[in-house]
Amino acid sequence: MGRRDIRAVPGPRASRARPPAGTTAYDHGWAGDLRFAVRCALTLLGLLLAVDATAGHLAAPRGLLWTGLAALLLMVLVPPRIRAGAGWLSCRGLVRERIVRTDRLVSVRWSDGVSQRLVLRDAEGGRVEVDPQVLVANPALWHRLDDDARACVKRGTLRCGVTVLRQLADRIDRRTARTVFTISGLE
Numbered sequence: 001m002g003r004r005d006i007r008a009v010p011g012p013r014a015s016r017a018r019p020p021a022g023t024t025a026y027d028h029g030w031a032g033d034l035r036f037a038v039r040c041a042l043t044l045l046g047l048l049l050a051v052d053a054t055a056g057h058l059a060a061p062r063g064l065l066w067t068g069l070a071a072l073l074l075m076v077l078v079p080p081r082i083r084a085g086a087g088w089l090s091c092r093g094l095v096r097e098r099i100v101r102t103d104r105l106v107s108v109r110w111s112d113g114v115s116q117r118l119v120l121r122d123a124e125g126g127r128v129e130v131d132p133q134v135l136v137a138n139p140a141l142w143h144r145l146d147d148d149a150r151a152c153v154k155r156g157t158l159r160c161g162v163t164v165l166r167q168l169a170d171r172i173d174r175r176t177a178r179t180v181f182t183i184s185g186l187e
Contacts, residue, residue, distance in 0.1 A: 025140035027082040037077035045070035082134050084144040089120065091128045100128040102148035108161025118168070120145075123157065136172050 048066040052058040081092040087103035101122040111117040117129040135142040149165055152158035 023083045023085050025084045025138065025144045027079075027134050027138050027141065029134075029137055030079055030081050033079040037074055037079070040077055041070045041074035044073055082130060082138075082141060084141050086144075087148060089128060089130070089141075089145060091130060098126070098128045100126040102145055103151060105149055105152045105158045106160070108149065108158065108164050110164055118164070132168055132171070135168065136175055139172070139176070142168075142172055 045066055048069065049058065049063065052062055052066065075094055078094055083090050083092070084102070087101060088099055089102050090097055090099045092098075100120045101124060102120070104123040105120060106123050107119075107121045109119050111119050111129060116132055118132050118135070120128045120130065135145065146165070146169065149158060149161075153162055
């Protein structure tokens with residue numbers, strides 16, 4: 001796939017564009033996080049049904065209510081699926097997939113809120129929020145993003161967020177060094 005195969009429509013439609021074939025990096029912990037979310041939802045459902053049955057109040061409407069509550073917990077806990085390739089990064093949630101052109105980044109920033117998020121924006125209006133821990137835990141994703149971001153800095157398109165990327169790179173380097181020291185027994 002060449003670069004011209006990656007087309008994003010400006011504005012809100014950019015989030016509906018499909019990533020091209022050729023995923024080179026993805027979140028390796030996603031499947032485990034998904035299994036954890038399913039186990040939590042099933043455990044909650046089982047506990048609620050058991051308590052209701054023990055109390056003698058279990059009926060079809062209550063069972064549907066508990067099933068709906070467990071489904072809601074599952075929807076909240078299911079992590080987004082992060083994938084990347086040459087010139088793009090996608091974040092697929094339960095409802096839709098958002099794509100950002102990493103070869104055309106214009107800004108990278110930390111989002112304010114309860115959990116840290118890295119917000120990436122491209123020239124076509126694409127916007128993706130990524131948990132920085134996903135990048136820290138998956139070096140291939142980080143290297144894919146870092147390579148494209150460095151190219152954007154050289155071209156002058158990425159003007160906002162160079163410091164953020166440097167801070168994230170430092171965090172990843174510290175973790176990598178700590179892992180190497182731990183494995184080699186030097187820590």
